[in-house]
Amino acid sequence: MEYSGEQFDVIVIGAGIMGSCAAYQMAKRGQKVALLEQFDFLHPLGSSHGESRTIRTTYPEDYYSDMVIESSRLWEEAEAEIGYKVYTKTQHFDMGPTNNKSLQCVIESCKSNSLPYSVLDHHQVFEQFKGKFELPENWVGVLTPLGGVIKPTKAVSMFQTLAIQRGAVLRDKTVVIDIKKDNEKGGVCVFTSNGSMFFGKKCIVTVGAWMQKLVKAVSGLVLPIQPLHTTICYWRVKEDHQVEFKVDSGFPTFASYDEPYIYGTPSFEFPGLIKIAVHGGYPCDPDNRTWTSTVIEDSVYSWIEQRFSGRIESSRPVFTQSCMYSMTPDGDFVIDFLGGEFGSDIVVAGGFSGHGFKMGPVVGRILADLVVNGKAQDAELRNFRLSRFEDNPKGNVKEFEEQVNSYVDSL
Numbered sequence: 001m002e003y004s005g006e007q008f009d010v011i012v013i014g015a016g017i018m019g020s021c022a023a024y025q026m027a028k029r030g031q032k033v034a035l036l037e038q039f040d041f042l043h044p045l046g047s048s049h050g051e052s053r054t055i056r057t058t059y060p061e062d063y064y065s066d067m068v069i070e071s072s073r074l075w076e077e078a079e080a081e082i083g084y085k086v087y088t089k090t091q092h093f094d095m096g097p098t099n100n101k102s103l104q105c106v107i108e109s110c111k112s113n114s115l116p117y118s119v120l121d122h123h124q125v126f127e128q129f130k131g132k133f134e135l136p137e138n139w140v141g142v143l144t145p146l147g148g149v150i151k152p153t154k155a156v157s158m159f160q161t162l163a164i165q166r167g168a169v170l171r172d173k174t175v176v177i178d179i180k181k182d183n184e185k186g187g188v189c190v191f192t193s194n195g196s197m198f199f200g201k202k203c204i205v206t207v208g209a210w211m212q213k214l215v216k217a218v219s220g221l222v223l224p225i226q227p228l229h230t231t232i233c234y235w236r237v238k239e240d241h242q243v244e245f246k247v248d249s250g251f252p253t254f255a256s257y258d259e260p261y262i263y264g265t266p267s268f269e270f271p272g273l274i275k276i277a278v279h280g281g282y283p284c285d286p287d288n289r290t291w292t293s294t295v296i297e298d299s300v301y302s303w304i305e306q307r308f309s310g311r312i313e314s315s316r317p318v319f320t321q322s323c324m325y326s327m328t329p330d331g332d333f334v335i336d337f338l339g340g341e342f343g344s345d346i347v348v349a350g351g352f353s354g355h356g357f358k359m360g361p362v363v364g365r366i367l368a369d370l371v372v373n374g375k376a377q378d379a380e381l382r383n384f385r386l387s388r389f390e391d392n393p394k395g396n397v398k399e400f401e402e403q404v405n406s407y408v409d410s411l
């Protein structure tokens with residue numbers, strides 16, 4: 001086969017947070033890397049754009065917190081390398097009914113992973129936050145020191161800049177339409193819609209909500225990764241209370257383990273506003289979205305009114321922003337070799353299910369390990385393998401059905 005195209009050690013497809021972190025990690029290891037993106041760099045049409053993402057160690061599953069701790073360190077290392085900040089630390093506060101199974105698993109996971117945490121009853125919560133959070137009597141709060149807000153668009157830009165500084169080649173407006181195995185030379189040929197071809201000894205596919213489409217076109221395999229259109233909302237903090245809800249005043253990132261699961265960040269990116277959103281959305285085609293906002297259920301308005309002691313204007317959000325989740329049935333990531341005829345030449349990383357941003361740096365490190373060494377150091381990828389869907393189409397079995405069901409119900 002004649003090679004008209006450029007030759008690389010690794011081609012990374014998709015320049016969201018995962019692809020950008022992977023490209024940086026590969027370039028740092030001295031690999032010749034190309035990062036290809038279908039739209040403009042830093043576009044708002046995928047999952048990694050916007051003004052804030054939460055980082056927290058608390059998960060009901062016990063296999064994420066070590067990843068978060070490593071990622072937190074890698075976020076800080078990248079900031080030190082570039083010379084500006086994308087990650088602002090806060091505490092993190094989880095809350096929910098005492099008998100909520102997911103929240104119980106969060107507490108268990110804090111214990112088993114030796115994370116610092118304190119469980120507070122509703123009186124203690126009221127005192128700790130000076131009335132900013134008000135929980136029903138049968139609820140508890142879990143306060144942990146590792147939380148924070150990451151600026152997503154700025155963070156993606158940071159990793160792309162660091163990758164370029166280490167010699168990576170970045171191309172946007174480059175739509176990958178196919179990948180073929182190169183049987184003579186080994187490795188893969190990556191074909192784009194404008195007729196270009198790139199050769200890579202290895203390939204990393206991090207195409208977010210487009211994962212199912214591209215992998216199906218390339219291999220015929222249908223990955224259980226469903227794009228969801230989701231909407232985040234910004235709400236006005238009442239005038240006399242605006243300072244209290246700011247990051248600088250110690251207000252935490254937060255999540256509520258009830259139906260629906262609600263999460264948010266302190267007042268930070270837009271003065272006087274606070275982000276409060278529902279985890280979930282409606283299925284969409286990433287190439288043909290209606291852009292209709294998700295419906296806010298009545299219970300969300302009353303949750304906001306009651307949980308923040310009436311200090312937030314709960315009648316309507318000030319404005320909303322759209323984004324996409326890439327949901328797996330169990331809410332766990334997919335990080336694996338594609339296998340089949342491609343063996344270990346293609347690594348896929350997707351299905352980040354609405355909680356992947358914080359993990360970008362550690363996922364980038366794991367992907368670089370898989371490509372360079374064939375295995376990931378200090379990372380247990382069992383729960384992220386594709387083979388989990390062979391035995392059970394719903395993937396990993398969870399103890400805390402209510403949260404998994406809420407993911408699945410939203411599909």
Ligand SMILES: Cc1cc2nc3c(=O)[nH]c(=O)nc-3n(C[C@H](O)[C@H](O)[C@H](O)COP(=O)(O)OP(=O)(O)OC[C@H]3O[C@@H](n4cnc5c(N)ncnc54)[C@H](O)[C@@H]3O)c2cc1C
Pocket residue numbers: 013014015016017018019036037038039045046047048049052053054055174175176177206207208209210214230231232322323324325349350352353354355356357358359
């Ligand atoms: C509203 C919202 C809130 C969230 N909140 C949090 C949070 O608080 N904390 C957290 O940790 N996570 C959060 N997440 C999840 C997190 O943002 C995502 O898990 C993460 O951004 C996924 O990144 P990605 O790189 O996999 O996908 P993307 O960012 O979508 O990147 C994939 C890229 O691949 C490109 N691409 C696709 N197909 C092709 C092709 N054929 N050729 C070339 N390029 C292609 C796309 O254009 C895109 O740029 C949230 C997500 C949303 C939507």
